[in-house]
Structure formats: structure tokens, C-alpha cells
Amino acid sequence: MKLRPIAGIVLRQIYLLRGSPVRLFPMVTWVAIDIVLWGFITRYLNTVSGGGMDFVPVLLGGVLLWDFCTRIMQGVTTAFLEDVWSRNFLNLFASPLSISEYITGLVITSVLTSSIGVIVMVLLATGIFHLQFFSMGLPLIAFLTVLFVFGITLGIFASAIVLRLGPASEWLLWPLPALLSPFAAVFYPLAVLPRWMQWVSHALPPSYVFEGMRALLADRPFPGMLLLQGSGVAIFELLLAAYFYGRVYDHAVRTGLLARYSAESVA
Amino acid sequence: MPNPASHTLSDRIALRVTRLHKVYGSLTALDDVSFTVKNGEIVGLLGPNGAGKTTTINMVLGVLAATTGSVEIDGIDISKRRAKALERTNFAAVYASLPGNLTVVENLRFFGLLYGIPSLGIRVEELLQEFDLARLRNTKCGLLSSGEQTRAALAKAFLNKPRLLLLDEPTASLDPSAAQLIRAKIKSLAIEDQCGILWTSHNMSEVEAVCDRVLFLSRGKVLLEGDPRTLPQEHGSATLEDLFIRVAREPLAQVADSTP
Numbered sequence: 001m002k003l004r005p006i007a008g009i010v011l012r013q014i015y016l017l018r019g020s021p022v023r024l025f026p027m028v029t030w031v032a033i034d035i036v037l038w039g040f041i042t043r044y045l046n047t048v049s050g051g052g053m054d055f056v057p058v059l060l061g062g063v064l065l066w067d068f069c070t071r072i073m074q075g076v077t078t079a080f081l082e083d084v085w086s087r088n089f090l091n092l093f094a095s096p097l098s099i100s101e102y103i104t105g106l107v108i109t110s111v112l113t114s115s116i117g118v119i120v121m122v123l124l125a126t127g128i129f130h131l132q133f134f135s136m137g138l139p140l141i142a143f144l145t146v147l148f149v150f151g152i153t154l155g156i157f158a159s160a161i162v163l164r165l166g167p168a169s170e171w172l173l174w175p176l177p178a179l180l181s182p183f184a185a186v187f188y189p190l191a192v193l194p195r196w197m198q199w200v201s202h203a204l205p206p207s208y209v210f211e212g213m214r215a216l217l218a219d220r221p222f223p224g225m226l227l228l229q230g231s232g233v234a235i236f237e238l239l240l241a242a243y244f245y246g247r248v249y250d251h252a253v254r255t256g257l258l259a260r261y262s263a264e265s266v267a
Numbered sequence: 268m269p270n271p272a273s274h275t276l277s278d279r280i281a282l283r284v285t286r287l288h289k290v291y292g293s294l295t296a297l298d299d300v301s302f303t304v305k306n307g308e309i310v311g312l313l314g315p316n317g318a319g320k321t322t323t324i325n326m327v328l329g330v331l332a333a334t335t336g337s338v339e340i341d342g343i344d345i346s347k348r349r350a351k352a353l354e355r356t357n358f359a360a361v362y363a364s365l366p367g368n369l370t371v372v373e374n375l376r377f378f379g380l381l382y383g384i385p386s387l388g389i390r391v392e393e394l395l396q397e398f399d400l401a402r403l404r405n406t407k408c409g410l411l412s413s414g415e416q417t418r419a420a421l422a423k424a425f426l427n428k429p430r431l432l433l434l435d436e437p438t439a440s441l442d443p444s445a446a447q448l449i450r451a452k453i454k455s456l457a458i459e460d461q462c463g464i465l466w467t468s469h470n471m472s473e474v475e476a477v478c479d480r481v482l483f484l485s486r487g488k489v490l491l492e493g494d495p496r497t498l499p500q501e502h503g504s505a506t507l508e509d510l511f512i513r514v515a516r517e518p519l520a521q522v523a524d525s526t527p
Contacts, residue, residue, distance in 0.1 A: 002383060004380045004381075004383045005380060005381045005383065007380050008376075008377050008378070008379075008380030008381045009381075011376065011377060011380060012366075012369065012373075012377045015369055015370075015373045015377070016368060016369070019368065019369070019370070019373075019407070020368070082366075082368075086366040086367060086368060087363075087364075088366050089330075090328075090330060090360070090362075090363040091363055091365065091366075091378070091423075092381070093329070093330050094328035094329065094330050094353065094356075094358060094363075095353060095378065095381040095382055096349075096350040096351075096353040096354045096381065096382060096383065097350075097381050098349075098350055253329075253330060253331060253332045254332045255291075256291070256322075256325070256331050258330045258331070259321075259325040259330045259331045
């Protein structure tokens, strides 16, 4: 991999943000709304529960971490979709840019763009609702890493779907996190789910993260095994998503799909 | 006596296409297409709509895989060393305009990084001057006129001083005056950089003006090949346009066999 083409992919997104600062608006708005909404819900639940349980870390912490994962995914897919919307595939893939350089560029872009939303979330959640986000210490970094890897995985998978099914399929991408959230056990323990849903949950790294987080908040021992399992599943699925993208790309080159993204060219 | 060194340079092959086949199910899009483009040579790829011109270009650019056959750019097989081959190539096509939401200079910097151009800032400034884009440097490409967009796309195409340049109807949306200026610019840069050019166009007078050699493609086959200024007479047509019309309308064998 060469650094300059990766820098090019990142620079393009920086140019887009600089040229149209309104793109920052959705990065900040939705996460802010989520935090404010769930912040007040947790505050209300704390009131009616009579002080028996603090819902702030469980619910608001869950929202924050799930939004982090979702933002990472959307960071990758939005950067990818910029090339779909501007019909730039032919220019991109007829250049020396390799697929791994392109994906790496998208991931770095996602880190930059999603960090804007994460900073806003953390500021709101800690400033207004007194969430002690960093009180979990080092395990928090491990959990965030697993969620980060899964967000990247979802982003690569979603981009492959658009590459395979065409630009109109972007509408399949946006509901993907919402579709997975019941299985990710963001707000409740896995045990409350029916058996078949638990099987699906075991295939989703976030379910291990949220189980682990709840264990820590309940002052149970550090859930090392959960972290290990979650990390293993996350890495396996990342490799699977990268392989899937590669296969979809090869199919697009073989069938002329890639060329047709920009030109009605296949005679 | 001719200078052997310069002879060697101009005789080098910028593009070698060997026995290219492309099949989609029961449809044969390209059938045993072979040709070369030398350094400094401008080769016109002509043919009616659906003849396989853009399919050929897409294969040379590595965005469409051949069923069989090979493409070598500057001696490098694109199927084996894609990035190395594409470092030596560039293209401009009416259907692949630069992203409209970036300015001219942003686009040139972006693509310059993708192509790994050394001293990129200097090269971008050279191209802004070369293609009369300096005053438009901070204009978003989507706001440029057709002529300006073509100049911006060509500036991108010359970024890496390619050994092989693919131009798919580069003057299609231009008025005759702008088209003539663009043709002259491309030709002078091609001579200066000794780059081979594969040029598709439906404008036969343009082809006669710029191309050293033409290939007539029809139904996926190379039917005729030769000098655009003598080829019509060799095949019983008054002009290149007449020959084009015959190639487009007649069965393959009749045109190829009709020598005067």
C-alpha cells in the first residue's frame, strides 16, 4: 500500500467538508438529539425508580457506544457514496489506486468524520447528564475498539452491497444499524431475548461489548472472556467483509458493472 | 543517417492489445481484437455505436476484464501488474467528468495524489497554465462550461505525463473553435511527451486532422486499419465519412474485401 493515494482519498473528503460545511450538520445533529432524548429518559427513569438503579450509565452509555459504532459505519459508507453520487468510479478505479488503499482511505475518513460526532456526544452526555464515560478505564478502550472494528465491517459490507446492487440500493444501508440494534443487546441483557435472537446476537460483536459493559457497571469481575470472544468475532467478520468486497469488485470488473457506473458503455 | 536513439524511443510500444475477447453470455462484444499504439502515435478507434470502442477502452483501463487476451501498457501486463500499468496511463471521456463538487485545483490535487505525482504543487500549476484554467482554479467543476470541463478533464489526463492516453470522444460537447484548440493542444503535448494516444471520435474530419492511423471496429472486430487520409480510396470510398457509413451498414466481409 502507498500512502499518497490513501492521502488522496482522505483529502477529497476534507475538501468536501471545507467546501460545504453544511455536511457537518447531520454528523452533529442526530447524535446530539439521541443524547438529549435518552438523557432525559434516563433522568425520568431514575426519578420513578426511586433511586434503586442509575440508568444513566446503562442506557445513556449504551446509546453513546451504539451511536459511535453507527457513526463509524456511516463514515465509511458516506465517503463511498460520495463517489457513487459524483459518478467518480471510472476516474477512481482507472487510476493506480488499489482496493486496499481505497478502503484504508475510507476508514481514515470515517475516523475523522465520526470523531466529530463522538466529541459532541461525550460533551453533552458528561456535561448535561453527568455520564462518567471514562470511569470504566482501560476496558472502555477495548470495548470501543471492538465497536470500531464492527463499524468498519458494516461500512465495508454496506459499500459492497451498493457496488453489487447499484446506486439505488443505498436505501438498504441506512436502516442497517436499526435492524441490528435489537440483536446487539444495547439496552438489555442477552438473557431477555428469545433463544433464536440470542443466536443471532452471538454473531454480533456489539452484543459482547454491551454484556461486558453491564457486567462492569454491576461491579462484577472484568469480563475478559466476553472481550476476547467479541474481538475474535469482530476480526473474523472484518476479514469476511473485506473478502466480500473484493469478490464484489472482481464481479463488477468481470461483468462490466464497474464501467457502467459511469458510462453506458458495455456494447 | 537516422538517429538510432530517437528511433528506438518512437518505435516503443505504448499499448499492445493481443487477441482480446469479451463475451457476455451469448453476446460477443469483442472478437479477437489485436492492435498496437506506438509512443508519440495517435491512433483513432472508429466504429458505429455498439461496435466495442468503449469496451476496448474500459479493458485497457482495467475496469473491465477480458474473457481472453491481454493488454500491455508500456510493456506491462495490466492483469498482472495493474497499478504499475495504470501509473503510465490516463484518460478523458465525456462520461467520466471530474467530480463537480470539487474545484479545479482540488480535483487536480486529488487525482495527483492517486497517481503519485512527485512535486504535485508545481505540476498542478503547470497544467493550470497549460490548459488556461488558472482563473478557474477555485471554481467547482460542476459549474464549468462544457469546454472548461473538457479542459479540466484533459489537465487531469496529462497529470502523470502518461505513456498512454485514452481519449473517448474528448471534443464531443465542444463548439468547432474550442474543439480545434483542444485538438491542437493534445497533439502538441503528445509530441512533446512522446505519449501514445488512442482516440475515439465520430467526427471524421477531426480523425483525419489528428490521427496517424485508424482502426475501424464493427461488431467487436477490427475490420480495417490504415492511414485515415488514404484508407477511403483504398476501399472504394470518397471520404472517411463515407467509409465509416459503409462499415456501419454493410456486413463485415463486404467492406474488408472491397478494394478498388
